[in-house]
Amino acid sequence: MLGAAEAEHAARVRAHLVAAIAAAGGWLSFERYMELALYAPGLGYYSAGARKLGPGGDFTTAPEISALFGACIAKQCVEVLAMLPRASILEIGAGSGRLAVDILRRLRSANCLPERYLILEVSADLRARQHACLCDSVPDLLDRVEWLDAPPAERFDGVVLANEVLDALPVRRFRWHSTGVEELGVALDGERMHWSATAASAETTRECRRLYAAASSAWDEGYSSEYCPRLGAWTREVTRSLDRGAVLWFDYGLPRAQYYLPERHDGTLICHFRHRTELDPFRHAGLQDITAWVDFTSLAEASREAGFDLAGFTTQTYFLAGLGIEQEMQAMAAGNADAAVRLSQQARRLMMPGEMGEGFKAMAWLRGLELELAGFRLRDLRHTL
Ligand SMILES: C[S@@+](CC[C@H](N)C(=O)[O-])C[C@H]1O[C@@H](n2cnc3c(N)ncnc32)[C@H](O)[C@@H]1O
Numbered sequence: 231m232l233g234a235a236e237a238e239h240a241a242r243v244r245a246h247l248v249a250a251i252a253a254a255g256g257w258l259s260f261e262r263y264m265e266l267a268l269y270a271p272g273l274g275y276y277s278a279g280a281r282k283l284g285p286g287g288d289f290t291t292a293p294e295i296s297a298l299f300g301a302c303i304a305k306q307c308v309e310v311l312a313m314l315p316r317a318s319i320l321e322i323g324a325g326s327g328r329l330a331v332d333i334l335r336r337l338r339s340a341n342c343l344p345e346r347y348l349i350l351e352v353s354a355d356l357r358a359r360q361h362a363c364l365c366d367s368v369p370d371l372l373d374r375v376e377w378l379d380a381p382p383a384e385r386f387d388g389v390v391l392a393n394e395v396l397d398a399l400p401v402r403r404f405r406w407h408s409t410g411v412e413e414l415g416v417a418l419d420g421e422r423m424h425w426s427a428t429a430a431s432a433e434t435t436r437e438c439r440r441l442y443a444a445a446s447s448a449w450d451e452g453y454s455s456e457y458c459p460r461l462g463a464w465t466r467e468v469t470r471s472l473d474r475g476a477v478l479w480f481d482y483g484l485p486r487a488q489y490y491l492p493e494r495h496d497g498t499l500i501c502h503f504r505h506r507t508e509l510d511p512f513r514h515a516g517l518q519d520i521t522a523w524v525d526f527t528s529l530a531e532a533s534r535e536a537g538f539d540l541a542g543f544t545t546q547t548y549f550l551a552g553l554g555i556e557q558e559m560q561a562m563a564a565g566n567a568d569a570a571v572r573l574s575q576q577a578r579r580l581m582m583p584g585e586m587g588e589g590f591k592a593m594a595w596l597r598g599l600e601l602e603l604a605g606f607r608l609r610d611l612r613h614t615l
Contacts, residue, residue: 344388390469
C-alpha cells in the first residue's frame with residue numbers, strides 16, 4: 231500500500247510519462263522512459279524525494295552493509311594517492327554518504343587524506359543526506375568535501391570511483407528475430423502503460439548484430455535483452471578531467487559474452503521497491519529504482535578509447551580479499567568478540583557467491599600511472615572481457 235503522499239507523487243509521475251508517450255506519437259523508447267522515470271526533474275526516482283537506500287528505502291548497497299567495503303576501497307586509493315603529490319577523490323553517486331565517510335576515515339588513519347573529496351550527485355535529497363552523514367561522522371573533514379552539479383571542469387590527479395551508479399544509466403531494450411530486430415518501448419492502453427515493439431533503427435540493429443556476434447551461441451527467435459547506448463559517452467564525460475590516477479568502478483555485471491548468453495533470454499532489467507524485486511518497470515514509476523547489469527566489455531571499449539589502461543577486473547570477493555579484508559576486520563573489531571562476529575557476518579554478505587561476491591565486479595583503469603593494484607592481484611579476469 232502506498233501512503234497518501236506517495237500515491238500523489240506516483241500519480242504526478244504517471245501523468246508526466248503518459249504525456250511524454252502521447253507527445254512521442256503513442257510510442258516511447260524504453261531508454262527514454264527509464265530516463266524520465268529515474269531523472270525527470272522533480273519527479274524521477276533519483277530527482278525527487280524517495281528514501282532509496284537502507285531500511286525504509288528500496289535497496290541496500292555494499293557500503294550500507296559494512297564499513298569494511300569502504301575501508302578496502304580506501305586501501306586501494308592509498309596506493310594511487312601515495313604516488314601523486316596533490317590528489318583528489320571524485321565519488322560519483324554517493325548514496326547516503328556512508329562510503330565517503332568510511333573512505334575518509336580509513337585514509338585519515340593511513341595518513342593519506344586527499345586534498346579534496348568531490349561528490350558528483352544528481353539527487354538533491356541524497357546530497358542533503360550525504361552532508362548530514364559527513365557532518366555527523368567526520369565533521370573535521372567536511373571542509374575537504376565539495377558537491378558538484380557536473381563533472382569537474384579543471385583537471386586533477388587522483389581517483390574517480392563509483393559504486394552501483396552505472397546500472398542506473400538508461401538502457402535500450404531490443405527483441406531479436408532472424409528477419410530483423412525490434413526495439414521495445416512503452417505504449418498506452420487507455421492510461422495503462424505496456425510494452426510495445428517497433429522496427430529498430432539501423433543504428434540499434436547494427437549494435438544488436440554486434441552483441442549477437444559476441445554471444446557464445448545463437449539466440450532463439452524473440453530473444454530480448456538490453457544495452458546501454460550512453461555508457462561510453464557518460465563514463466568518458468565523468469572521467470575526462472582526470473589527468474593522472476585511477477578510475478574504480480564497482481557494479482553488478484558481466485563481460486559481454488556472458489551477458490548475452492542465449493539462456494539469459496529476457497535480459498537483466500530489474501526494479502527495486504521496498505526491498506522487493508519487481509519485474510514490471512511501469513509499476514510504481516518514480517517510486518522504484520530501475521536498473522540493468524553492466525556490460526563490462528562495453529565499459530572496457532569506451533575506457534580504452536578515452537586513453538585509459540585496464541589495470542584490473544575481478545569479482546568483489548577477490549577485490550576485497552586482495553586488499554586484506556581479514557586484517558581490516560581484525561583491526562575494526564579491536565579484540566571485541568561481538569564486533570568480530572558482526573563484522574564476519576557482514577563480510578560474508580559482501581563476499582559469498584550467492585550474495586554480492588560473484589555478481590558484483592570491480593574494474594580499475596589507470597591514466598598517466600603505472601602500478602600493480604592490490605585489489606586485482608588474486609584473480610585476474612581481464613581475459614574474459
Ligand atoms: C544505487 S545508489 C548507490 C549509492 C552509493 N554509491 C552506494 O553504493 O551506497 C546510486 C547513486 O547514484 C546517484 N546517481 C544516479 N544516477 C546518477 C548520475 N547520472 N550521475 C550522478 N549520480 C547519479 C544516485 O542519486 C545515488 O546516489
